[in-house]
Amino acid sequence: MTPTGATAADAAAPNSATNAEAEERRRHREEARLIRTREASARKNSASRDGQWAAGDKTPLNPNEEMKSVGDPLEVRERIENLYSKWGFWSIPPGDLRGRFRWWGLYTQRRQGIDGGKTAILDAHQLDDEYFMLRIRSDGGQLSVAQAREIGKISEEFGRDTADVSDRQNIQLHWIRIEDVPEIFRRVEAVGLFCTEACGDVPRVILGSPVAGIAKDELIDPTPNINEITDKYIGDPQFTNLPRKFKTAITGTPVPDILHEVQDVAFCAVEHPEFGVGYDLWVGGGLSINPHLGIRLGVFVKPEQVSEVWAGVVGIFRDHGYRRLRTRARLKFLVKAWGGEKFLQVLQDDYLGYTLPEGPAPKVGKPGARGDHVGINEQRDGNYFVGVAPVAGRISGTKLQEIANITEAVGSDRIRLTPLQKILVLDIPEPSVNDVVNGLRALELDSNPREFHRNVIACTGIEYCKLAIVETKATAREVVKKLDDIFPTLDTPITVHVNGCPNSCARVQTADIGFKGQLVLDEESGEQVPGYQVHLGGRLGRGDDNDFGRKIRAHKVTQDGMPDYVERVTKNFLADRVGEETFADWAFRAEEELIK
Known part of the structure; x- marks a missing residue:
């Protein structure tokens, strides 16, 4: 009998590991053939269709939509616990x-030893290792002592002591075996966390202000709103099949x-x-290969x-998003096509049934203002919180x-975990602040790090990610080690974001210096080597002055040459800046020879 939600090809599970890889390849080819056959029929005369459900177009038009159409992907948990963990x-x-494993936070990790030149060449089953990356939801970056301790124990026992703070305010583990997943789920849920919809075409982990409820300048604590959304809608079948992933953020x-x-x-x-006090509403932002700044709808949303x-x-x-092509299946493409006025009208007329009043825009921070919460900071209740910066999120x-x-x-x-891969300890009585600072420093978690240490973030990279082309975490650490020694008294923040592929998980377009992983030509050897496309001067939080980083035509940097490049550009900036000019502002006006 075929398990609920599986295709006919899915049911053909071998009973032993004999010739397992050959069987996997055969099954992969068969499932792909069946899907191609169904798709060919479905797509006949459909070149002009976008797969919008609201237009009555529910025919699956790509393999991902085919996979989701069979049944709710969340149903795979039963098979994980009762079949795969045993077989x-x-x-x-x-x-x-x-496919469906992503709905429970599980991705196969990259097989060790496969270089970046093969990322786009090998089939999926050739890139797969027999281990998983696991994302654990912590909406708003919120962790209790018991939750942090339990994730640490799980990491030590089942994940070779790996744990990365992602820029979605959650923890990623690696080296997870399918045999251990049911026990991990049990332990995670026993402390009030879960992995439901940590990945997949669903509402992902909700970003929230890491200083919610304690910041002196806070207008409103968004925690009740974050909790209400997760309690009501995460795991709700009405939102388990979106065109692609959906990212939310709330701050007070x-x-x-x-x-x-x-x-x-x-x-x-x-x-x-x-x-x-309430909220200003923004929609349609996103990065990756086609970055798009979100737009203000200009309306006020009451907390309730x-x-x-x-x-x-x-x-x-869900209803109007483009499902035919995965490359256009994000909300930003719909918002760009519709514009804010139409989007707001549809929202009010078809989904809310009432009009939202006009409202003010959020305040704009000063150029160079920091939002990472690193350091020793006083809370509104007189206690303190301490923010520390693990290098590129690696702990x-x-x-x-x-x-x-x-x-x-x-x-x-x-x-608390932050969207910039930082960690905060909250509610510290004043007499205990030094104890916390010294205890964290002993773990190489400094509350007063030098600038490059403080301002580097990096995605998972080729170490574990099947999409990656280059190394990220180790390269970021090399930049920190070299540049902080060269510029020990740097008096202005310079953010460096390192990404292993074009998808921009590390938000390269928004960094002062962003590196997007790709193969580049080494001028000395004449061969292709790991390297990066460079983005300079990304600016957010500046209202009408927001912008993505500047790119120079055909300008690439090799992975080995990246630290030297950051050194050279930093020296040029310090020599050429005017007054308190930020790096981002300088990067947009600087002559090309100064930023090459």
Whole structure:
């Protein structure tokens, strides 16, 4: 009997590991053949169609839509627990392995030793290792001591002590075996966390201000709104089949700290002259190969309306989003085609049934203002929080447990992760601040790091990611090690973002210096080597002055030459800047020879 939600090809699980790889390849080819056959029929005379459900076009027009049409992808959990965890990795059919597993935070990780030149050449089953990356949801970046400690234990026991803070405010583990997944799910859920929809074509982890409820300048605590959305809608079948992933961010601070301009939907705290404190609504932001800044709809959302408005925006994406081509299946393409006026009209008329009042825009931060919350900071209640910067988000399960111990020892139960791969310990009594600072420093987590240490972020990279072309974490660490020694007293922030492929998980277009991984020509050897396309001067949080980084035609940097490039450009900036000019402003006006 075919398990619920699986295709006929999915059911053909081998009973042993004998010739497992050959069987996997055969099954992969068969499933691909069946899907191509169905797609060929479905796509006949469909070149002008976009797969919009609202237009009555529900015929699956690509393999991902075909996979989702069979059944709710969340149903795969039953097979994980009752079949695959008992039968082993080679029992998992392709439709589940590379499709539905994502709905439970699981991606196959990259087989070790495969260089970046083969990323776009090898088939999926050749890139797959027999291990998984696991994302654990922590919406708003919120972790209790028990939760942080348990993730650390899971990492140590099941994930070779790996743990990375992602720029979606959650923890990623690696080296996870399918046999261990049910136990991991049990332990994660026992401490009030979950992996539901941590990946997949669903509402992903919600970004929230890491200083929610404690910031001195906070207008409103967004935590109740974040919790209401996750409680009501994560796992709800009405939103488990979106055209692609959907990213949300909510902040209650007057100067947004959740990169609202590059989210599918964002709610930014404002004070309305008539209705009091609520949120300004943004839609349609996103990066990757076709970056698009989100747009203000110019309306005010009351706190009690947030979850309903959120569901309306997600509903528009589900019903009107473009499903035919995965490269156009993000909300930003629909917003760009419709414009804000039409989007707002559809939201109000078809999904809300009421009109949202006009509202003010969020305040704009000063150029160079920091939103990473690193350092020792006083809370509104007189306690303190300490923010530290693990290099490019890399920590470990052991360190995560130690952070939990340090937090607990001073009577706190709140740890926060940030969208910039930082970690905060909250609710520290003033006499205990030095204890926390010294305890974290002993873990190589400094609350007063030098500038490059503080301002580097990096995606997973070729170490584990099947999409990556180049290394990221180690390269970022090399930049920090070299540049902080060269510029120990740098007096201005310079952000460096390192990404392993063109998808911009590390937000290269928004960095002062962003590196997008690709193969480049080494002028000395004449051969293609790992390297980066360079983006310079990305600017967010500046209202009408927001912009993506500047690119110079045909300008590339090799991976080995990247630290030297950052050194050269930094020296040119320091010599050529005018007054308190920021790096981003300088990068847009500088002559090309100064930024090459």
